[in-house]
Amino acid sequence: MQNELIIVSEYCDKCHIEPSFIEMLQEIGLIDIRTEGGERCLQFAQLPDVERYSRMYYDLSINIEGIDAIHHLLERMESMQQEIYSLHSRLRLFEDVSR
Template identity: 70%
Template sequence: MQTELIIVSEYCHKCHIEPSFIELLEEGGLINVHTEGGEHYLLLSELPSVERYSRMYYDLSINMEGIDAIHHLLERMEDMRREMSSLRNQLLLYRQREIEEIDW
């Protein structure tokens, strides 16, 4: 499997964002930046997150602390969604067993 890397400086130039913004995201632990031969790279899989964060920062004027808080809240919501799905499946299984016992 080949990992696709995007040069940070080129990405920033094309998307009209500051390279320092990418550094802030990395320092905040929101994204991972890889360095090879003195050049900084983003993984292709990081782009949706970078785009989401840049819209928050540039379009909505949300500061880094706000972006971090939103990130953690969204993570918690996703964890809760997964937990609810798991519990729903367990409940359905329990109900199915209950119905099978009644049929005997």
């Protein structure tokens, strides 16, 4: 479910990552952390992003600023791909009309 929450400290223990890493991701706006019942929590839907960022940080030694830049570039690339798809669809409409 999209509304399920994961306690940050438990997630960090199980995945062997530092809680300060999660805080850095929050500080630069890549993830949102909620406080529920006195516990800091991540939304379940954010886990794929957190896992991707942690692989970049721990496995590839990319710093937080680099992760932020990569995130921004990937968002731009996805937006451009959607625009290309939209333009291709519009082009097909014009091609069909001219036939």
